[in-house]
Amino acid sequence: MDENRENRFIKYLRKDRLPHIFCAGCGNGIIMNTFFNGMEMAEVDFEKVVMVSGIGCSSRIPGYVKCDSLHTTHGRPISFATGIKLANPENEVVVFTGDGDAAAIGGNHLIHGARRNIDLTVICINNSIYGMTGGQISPTSPKGSYGSTAPYGALETPFDLSELVKSAGATYVARWTTAQPVQLSNAIKKALQNQGFSFIEVISQCPTYFGRKNKMRTPIDMMNWMKEESITKRRAEKLSEEELEGKIIVGEFQNKKEAEFTDKMCQLLESKCTNDKPMATRSAYQGE
Amino acid sequence: MVDFMITIDKNLCKGCNICTEFCPRKVYQKSGVLNKKGVHVPGHEDEDKCTQCQLCVMMCPDQAIKVDEKVDEKDEN
Numbered sequence: 235m236d237e238n239r240e241n242r243f244i245k246y247l248r249k250d251r252l253p254h255i256f257c258a259g260c261g262n263g264i265i266m267n268t269f270f271n272g273m274e275m276a277e278v279d280f281e282k283v284v285m286v287s288g289i290g291c292s293s294r295i296p297g298y299v300k301c302d303s304l305h306t307t308h309g310r311p312i313s314f315a316t317g318i319k320l321a322n323p324e325n326e327v328v329v330f331t332g333d334g335d336a337a338a339i340g341g342n343h344l345i346h347g348a349r350r351n352i353d354l355t356v357i358c359i360n361n362s363i364y365g366m367t368g369g370q371i372s373p374t375s376p377k378g379s380y381g382s383t384a385p386y387g388a389l390e391t392p393f394d395l396s397e398l399v400k401s402a403g404a405t406y407v408a409r410w411t412t413a414q415p416v417q418l419s420n421a422i423k424k425a426l427q428n429q430g431f432s433f434i435e436v437i438s439q440c441p442t443y444f445g446r447k448n449k450m451r452t453p454i455d456m457m458n459w460m461k462e463e464s465i466t467k468r469r470a471e472k473l474s475e476e477e478l479e480g481k482i483i484v485g486e487f488q489n490k491k492e493a494e495f496t497d498k499m500c501q502l503l504e505s506k507c508t509n510d511k512p513m514a515t516r517s518a519y520q521g522e
Numbered sequence: 523m524v525d526f527m528i529t530i531d532k533n534l535c536k537g538c539n540i541c542t543e544f545c546p547r548k549v550y551q552k553s554g555v556l557n558k559k560g561v562h563v564p565g566h567e568d569e570d571k572c573t574q575c576q577l578c579v580m581m582c583p584d585q586a587i588k589v590d591e592k593v594d595e596k597d598e599n
């Protein structure tokens with residue numbers, strides 16, 4: 235297609251791999267758009283962006299983006315990202331992960347990344363289900379929702395991921411849905427600007443599994459559901475637990491300043507390594 | 523005269539109709555036109571109603587939509 239007639243995000247994508255593999259109406263594509271939009275607003279240098287992901291539909295996003303990327307093992311993207319950030323703190327390291335990847339198999343890496351307050355931006359695409367493997371319920375599946383492993387409805391209480399990561403020590407936390415792309419872009423902008431562990435939880439649609447198993451047949455049904463059930467944090471604070479049943483609380487959950495892990499590590503090395511040799515963590519890519 | 527021009531890349535569109543549903547001005551319509559992959563690519567005959575808010579560009583999961591200003595050639599000079 236004539237480049238002048240192209241969508242504004244195509245320039246960041248590996249055109250030869252498009253259209254991407256995601257089902258029609260899957261939220262993953264909308265989250266890609268909002269990421270690029272937020273990145274432009276934050277004036278982040280695209281050349282410095284490194285994307286890291288685990289395993290899952292959502293984790294396939296970095297493979298379509300024209301930047302350095304790492305598609306790692308299930309649940310471990312934050313560990314790989316920690317290594318990339320420490321090896322070269324100049325990198326703008328962004329993790330794309332699913333609710334299964336981040337909160338089930340990778341739950342421990344998630345809370346410890348947050349605890350360390352290492353400067354990563356983690357975008358967790360929470361579609362309340364395991365999409366890639368055929369619709370098993372995940373640690374964020376709402377109570378009573380159906381999945382292939384919960385034919386009678388999920389019995390367990392789901393994680394509130396944003397609250398969990400906030401409690402674990404993240405310095406920026408926000409939750410929005412794919413039906414609020416403007417607010418979501420803005421949150422991604424702030425997350426990228428935050429010098430510390432930033433967590434964006436995006437409630438997203440998996441029409442193929444979550445939708446089909448939960449009587450929302452189209453992506454539009456799912457997005458209307460998210461739009462209708464969303465309630466801002468400020469409004470939610472005035473409501474009782476019963477009134478909040480089934481609601482999606484959106485907004486900013488944390489935004490504070492605290493010492494960042496890579497900085498602390500570099501300072502430690504600077505103070506302890508007194509042999510006049512250049513610092514490994516800073517010199518590897520910067521020369522002498 | 524300046525107005526707007528919408529392009530949908532037929533090779534990228536998967537026919538989810540998110541644009542049809544969420545455009546605040548109802549510029550898009552479901553269509554019977556099939557692309558090569560058997561996808562119904564929405565129509566946009568009502569382009570004149572477009573306010574260029576760019577919401578459809580943000581919401582199209584397949585990066586298929588471009589909305590921009592159309593400069594009428596007759597008025598260009």
Ligand SMILES: Cc1ncc(C[n+]2csc(CCOP(=O)(O)OP(=O)(O)O)c2C)c(N)n1
Pocket residue numbers: 289290291292293308331332333334335336359361363364365366367372440
């Ligand atoms: C060690 C390991 N265990 C299990 C799997 C199978 N597996 C692949 S993706 C996935 C879950 C993906 O769910 P989520 O992270 O929510 O991503 P989604 O596909 O919904 O975007 C699982 C269990 C695997 N690949 N590796």
Ligand code: SF4
Pocket residue numbers: 255256257259260261262291292361365366439440441442443
């Ligand atoms: S299975 Fe679900 S999450 Fe995976 S691409 Fe399809 S709609 Fe998206």
Ligand code: SF4
Pocket residue numbers: 530534535536537538539540541542563564581582583584585586587
């Ligand atoms: S939102 Fe995009 S992919 Fe979906 S129907 Fe519209 S143009 Fe096609």
Ligand code: SF4
Pocket residue numbers: 528544545546547548549550571572573574575576577578579589
């Ligand atoms: S730019 Fe806004 S008004 Fe114009 S078609 Fe897109 S969503 Fe509709």
